[in-house]
Amino acid sequence: MARLIMVSGYAVSSDVNDGGSYADSTYQMLNPRTSKPIRKFGLKQIIAWNRNGTVGGALVGFGNEEAIGAFGAIELHDTATRPTDNTTMMMKIPISAKSRIDMELPDNGLIFKHGIYIRVGEEGLNNGWVSNETQPPSGTGQKIDVQLVGYEYAR
Amino acid sequence: MAKIRAAYGDWVSNEFGAGGKVIDPSAEVNDTGGSNARMTFAIPNRCRVRGVYLFNSEESEEEIRLIDANASNCPNYAAVQSLPRVYATVVPRDSAFSHRWTLAEVFDIDLKFDIYDTPSGVYNKFPKPGFLFENGVGVLYFGTDASPQIHWLIFYSE
Numbered sequence: 001m002a003r004l005i006m007v008s009g010y011a012v013s014s015d016v017n018d019g020g021s022y023a024d025s026t027y028q029m030l031n032p033r034t035s036k037p038i039r040k041f042g043l044k045q046i047i048a049w050n051r052n053g054t055v056g057g058a059l060v061g062f063g064n065e066e067a068i069g070a071f072g073a074i075e076l077h078d079t080a081t082r083p084t085d086n087t088t089m090m091m092k093i094p095i096s097a098k099s100r101i102d103m104e105l106p107d108n109g110l111i112f113k114h115g116i117y118i119r120v121g122e123e124g125l126n127n128g129w130v131s132n133e134t135q136p137p138s139g140t141g142q143k144i145d146v147q148l149v150g151y152e153y154a155r
Numbered sequence: 156m157a158k159i160r161a162a163y164g165d166w167v168s169n170e171f172g173a174g175g176k177v178i179d180p181s182a183e184v185n186d187t188g189g190s191n192a193r194m195t196f197a198i199p200n201r202c203r204v205r206g207v208y209l210f211n212s213e214e215s216e217e218e219i220r221l222i223d224a225n226a227s228n229c230p231n232y233a234a235v236q237s238l239p240r241v242y243a244t245v246v247p248r249d250s251a252f253s254h255r256w257t258l259a260e261v262f263d264i265d266l267k268f269d270i271y272d273t274p275s276g277v278y279n280k281f282p283k284p285g286f287l288f289e290n291g292v293g294v295l296y297f298g299t300d301a302s303p304q305i306h307w308l309i310f311y312s313e
Contacts, residue, residue: 106206
């Protein structure tokens with residue numbers, strides 16, 4: 001019997017090419033009832049919000065360099081352990097700054113057997129993370145929040 | 156009910172995958188006919204495409220086509236013209252505002268901002284059974300940028 005659930009989490013910009021690591025920017029999706037890692041999940045709907053970016057305008061120049069027109073790519077990995085490369089990646093979804101996506105998958109959706117880690121992409125897809133930052137930003141500015149709706153199948 | 160799979164890729168990171176497997180970055184038509192056209196073999200086998208999400212962060216809107224092709228029947232760019240163009244659409248650019256004012260030809264002021272809660276890209280979900288690709292799916296771009304900031308996510312069944 002399948003149960004419809006929503007799992008939520010967020011990932012923060014990083015870049016393994018610039019001193020960051022996969023661990024910096026990954027998050028494991030947990031079952032909302034048991035707080036255990038989700039497994040055997042049929043992903044049916046993806047909702048995501050990219051917090052990065054600015055509204056109301058920003059002057060560029062005069063020492064101001066806001067992350068304008070940026071986008072980030074959220075990766076979904078099918079793995080029970082923290083991903084170390086792209087071999088477990090199932091999909092990669094670019095999301096514009098200060099915007100959301102709401103995407104429904106066809107049929108019963110996409111099956112994740114082992115578990116779900118989300119991650120923000122690397123160089124060029126890292127949501128505006130600049131290379132002179134030695135650590136991912138600790139604030140909320142470059143987070144991508146993700147809600148996954150789908151069916152949890154009995155173990 | 157057919158099992159749904161996903162294929163993803165972009166020409167920014169040059170990472171491609173389909174059905175949970177990484178696709179070699181060289182899975183691409185090498186000869187671009189002297190232009191900056193690019194075509195990557197995003198799905199290497201027969202399939203039915205059920206949905207497409209395309210994202211474009213180039214400076215202008217871009218046309219993207221899905222061609223019924225694989226590395227065998229499409230060895231060069233000239234061959235693309237004779238292959239079925241199963242799907243094509245124009246993808247608007249990423250939503251942001253930018254404008255430059257030049258004051259007295261002395262200095263410039265740039266004003267830029269992201270447009271709030273305005274999803275970029277296009278997502279099309281197709282009726283059953285989806286578009287049939289006999290040989291595989293090639294994602295084709297023939298714009299002006301050698302490394303176009305174009306991304307795709309394709310939902311398909313085999």
